[in-house]
Amino acid sequence: MMKKVSLFIVACLAHLCSWGQTDSVSRDTLFEKAAEGLVRFYYDNHYYLVDKDCDFKSIERVSQFVVAKNAFHGEFKDFNSRGTVVLTGYHNQGAKEGLFSAYHPNGVLQWQVTFKDNKPVGDWKYYYPDGKPMLTVNFDNGTGLITSFWDRLGRQRVIEGDGSYEFKMPFEFYNEYGFPFFERKGRIRNGLPSGYWTTNMVDEKNKKVLFTEEVYDKNGMLTEGYNLFQDREYRIPLTIIPTQSFVNGERLISKPCTFDDYSGFNAYLSDRLNAAFAANPSFQNTEDEFSYRVTLDKQGEPELITLNQPLKTQALNKYLEMVVKDIPFYFPSLDEAGEPIEDALTVSGKLTISEAGVFNFHSLRIEREKQP
Template sequence: MSDWRNIWMRVIWTFLITCLVVETEAQEKLEEQEEKPVYFEQVDSGLTQFYFDEHYFLVDKFCQFKTIERVGKYNLELKSFDGKFIDYNNEGEVVLTGNYANGKKNGVFTSYFANGQINWVTTFKDGEPEGISTYNYPDGLPMMEVLYKDGQVYVQNFWDTRRRQRVTDGNGKYAFAVKAEGYNEYGYEYIRYQGNIKRGKPDGHWDFFLVYEKNESYYAGYEKFKEGKFTAGYDEIKGEPYFKNSKLQVGPSIFFVQAENMMSKKCSIDENQDFSLFLINRLDASFAHYDASSVETGLIEVQAEIDKSGSLKDLEVIKGFPEEDIDALLLKAIKSVEYWIPSYADGEYIDDNFLITSDVMVDTESKQMKFYNLKITRENGT
């Protein structure tokens, strides 16, 4: 009897352990499903509600960076919004209205400030702006009028913050500060552009300035234009000229078009502010001249100690490359980042430890290393 009892006890224990394993796996799958981000949901009358951050990237509906909710129809065949839509902020106030037809923007698009004043109005035809677009200050007074004609953009009228009209009928002096969006390692908040407008186009010499807190500004470079066409520029920060493309931005940044790409971001400050992307580009550039054809690649892990001011205090490779010289280059590249977004907890910035992980591959044609799927995990803050 004792042998049978022992056999049955083993059977029962095996059964219980199997049940426990199955239950644990089921619970893990359930948790994974629960943690899956919700980027959009179906609502009444065939409408869909989309969740965006301030730059119109899809984010989870419960993400702290969600700032916009769009209600409208989406055509899966056209891969486009379809018909009228309304965008709301987190307080339920309307921030944008517009319309899509045959997969393209059509009709009047109107943007609103949170106080209800009109921000800007633009008319689209077959996806392209046409005619006069108007931009206002938050108090509703006019800031700028821009003409879209034959694929060209012309500044018609411009009023500065003191309500003085500086550009009239396409001619005059222009000075405007554009908010710096996302991460920049120099910490400036705005870029100010100033120069002359002639027949609606930039003309002659234009100066650029980086604007910091308390309106402190530093010279950042210049560009030259002839008959409205860019001819040359100089980047004071990098100390080098450029000739291909102008960096000049006339008017405020408009992000709503990004919604059409249906691209998402994870709910982290590093994703939201594009710091992860910046770090990937910095790493790629640092290894651009390294022949990696025989390098063993995989997952790397680096531990960084960042203080509350955004300065790097300590750095250690946890899991690197077999070649020590590559690890040295890796550390050098990360150390070259002058400013890190510090962690935030309990209403203040804090010292924290960052775990940086990234997958690495070798491009078969260029023989260069490429970093991707980079993640930053903060130990104590967000």
């Protein structure tokens, strides 16, 4: 579950001069007053706000903050848990301006780009941890064009927007396929994907399994996309350039300090429920809550699922029960030694149905009986 905290931040920052932990903070310290009128914000590595004592806290930002505009202002620096600078930049009343520089954990420049009016301009240059060039994406025309690419052996594979491209990226959050990485491979023409492209799932031992096949036209537009795991066509492809989560930091969204929230598993459950329930005009303007109990074995496989709190709309409960019983895996609970154990989970959430009959399952939360 993620919480929008912008209004909360406005209220609290307005009283930073007399800052103190209060009941309205819900026991979470997401930011604190720093020296010289600055504010220190606490993030996980995906740039979601977390409590400063949370195990998943990995980034601290020190910056000015304009309460009236609910926005960062001036120069800022982000530090990792070892106190090493990982990102520097400048905001003008919330808009990114000027040079932004990110750094690998070893202090080597990771990427660098200039922003104007909150948009990247010119070349966005990426580098490997040893400092060698990796990728250049040009934004002169407003759309990112890959102009140069070097593989890990230092060979330039894309020159002036033309060549072959093969790049491995991590999944940011939980995926039901069980692979930590995916690899995009294909041709680049005039800075854009062209012709036949593939996506491979990649495990920790670099074993690859074909995941998708795609065809792009001369304008870089996807004309055919097929997911081999799901046996279906699609129209929106995975990214071909590194994603940057630092922009999440400007949205001021927090996450509870649980692994299910941090890993994105709760968001995955929401997405799975929303995908299963199509829009139905017979159900409109509904606010409801639900919960179910699931017992897990040590591998995280569910053994028994029962609805604790059914939906008030009885006609939906049979289908809800069918959908949750089709979820094949939950993260297992751990004992004090970090070993997986059998446990029982209570999954609760909310359902909002719009005037058009669109279902939105949200605010999911998992409580574990044997693990705090």
